[in-house]
Amino acid sequence: MASPFLLVQQVVTALTAKPGNACPDTRAVNGTISQDQTQPGPSFPADISSIIAFLLSLSALGDWFKLIVLGGVLETCRRLAFHFYRKIYNSFFITATFEEDDSSYDWMMVWLSSQPFWKQARDVQITTRNFGLNSNAIMIEGEPEDSSSVVNGNRQLSYLPSTSSVHSFWYKRRWVRVTRTVREGYYGRREDVLEICILSMDHRILNELLIEAKKTYKAAEERSISIYVSDTNNNWRHIASRPKRPLNSIVLDPGIKDLLVDDAKDFLESKPWYSARGIPFRRGYLLYGAPGSGKTSIIHSLAGELGLDVYVISLSRAGLDDAALNDLISDLPEKCIALMEDIDAAFSHTVNREQDNETPSKLGHPDNPRSPPASTSRITLSGLLNALDGVGAQEGRILFATTNKYNALDPALCRPGRMDIHVEFKLASKYQARELYRCFYFPDSESDEEDSAEKPSKSPSEKDSSNSEPTSFSGHSHQSRKRKLRPAEVDVLAAQFGDVIPEREFSMASLQGYLMTFKIRPEEAIKDAPAWIEKERAERVKNAKAADVPVVPASDATGVDEEP
């Protein structure tokens, strides 16, 4: 085959040759072989077809051309073969991909880890990840189920497909292939991708597998609620599952719990009613009032009662701006609880429109050390309002917002349609103190009631050791167990506790903290209460003096400026 150099030389020679000096080849092309060198030779072809014929006559160029055509044909054949292979493959296999960010990945992993074929697998990954579950759903065979065991705890072991090999198993008489790969995601983060291939032409088998995986996960999750938060890429990420909190463990003034539960249940069942009237199918609740009064607790408890997941929207998250907030809210699933805690804290100034343009430099100014620090959030009030009820706002969601500064909120934020129900949470009433006490000491089960025997008295060696230098720690240990009270006894003591605790002076959280120190000494909790109250009051005066603010009278200390 001619070299490119030779080829170029031939072409150049042909093109630059004078008629009289035409090379023999050229002349042969024109069919004229000059007999006489003095006579003018054949002329260089002038029209296109002659030029092409002329170029083709150059042997090297012809070889190159054939090579290009051959390469093109081979590549086309390769692509066609691959295309047909994919077509045939796809008509026999159904392929589904699951990305680590998505909840379906967790369902599949939990389901896979519960499959029996892992008993025979030769190459598996062992993990203690629980994919957001608190339960024992994904333990390995033979592992003790006692989740209270210190060794076992919540960290059960489970088998997973390893990333290095391809696994296959039979599902409903269909051959299934599992491949797990790790790829590089955003910011160099490593992300898992799970691929499931099913040898079947019927798509229903994939649906059945997905439904089974989801059911397995949900069954394992039944006694807990899922909490989601947004990550820095503005995707919702499942961060935890919490055990459901029984509603009766939260003590509120009579009527409040029923109001919230009944209203939310009614809302969830009223979709046709809303659409028939063209009203956006959304509901907002604003819980405001004293810190530690149960606002967050009742929301989590309601989520368990209604079977909804909680999506926490942290308005003060660094980097969150109006557009990102809008995306987050439109990405919420239908029927969920969106939770915005301390809605006032997203803005380092009063949450109203007049002050929306206030310059950040004015906030948290060094000359004014008591002013709040400038927020890193870039949320504006109008951005928040648009996100809450703009076109992208998700239908079917229940929004819960909490605040300790009700009066600082802009009326536009609180108006019906955005926050339909406002509930005030006050400091503990005598009734709440009594019910909290009852909740604390009420026997859990019959075995508790029977468990009335005193602990055996200490052995002589233990007594000896108790005379030595005391171990240094503060707080009350729960190691020792004393007799449990009978329900009737609890009622009497609870009433006494309610009498001792002053009305609306302490938060439920502080009462809970106090009772925790008397977990096994119910009678002493009542006896020590007056001293504790005095101590708390003295502490409050001292703190108020240090902060140079007037002491709030007990009856006004609700943390709320005025009624809605």
Ligand SMILES: Nc1ncnc2c1ncn2[C@@H]1O[C@H](COP(=O)(O)OP(=O)(O)OP(=O)(O)O)[C@@H](O)[C@H]1O
């Ligand atoms: N009404 C209540 N009944 C039972 N426990 C309560 C109640 N209020 C508060 N607690 C207990 O106090 C702790 C704090 O409660 P929670 O976080 O719900 O208060 P909050 O009102 O949301 O406080 P903050 O406004 O500071 O966020 C929890 O452990 C909870 O169990």
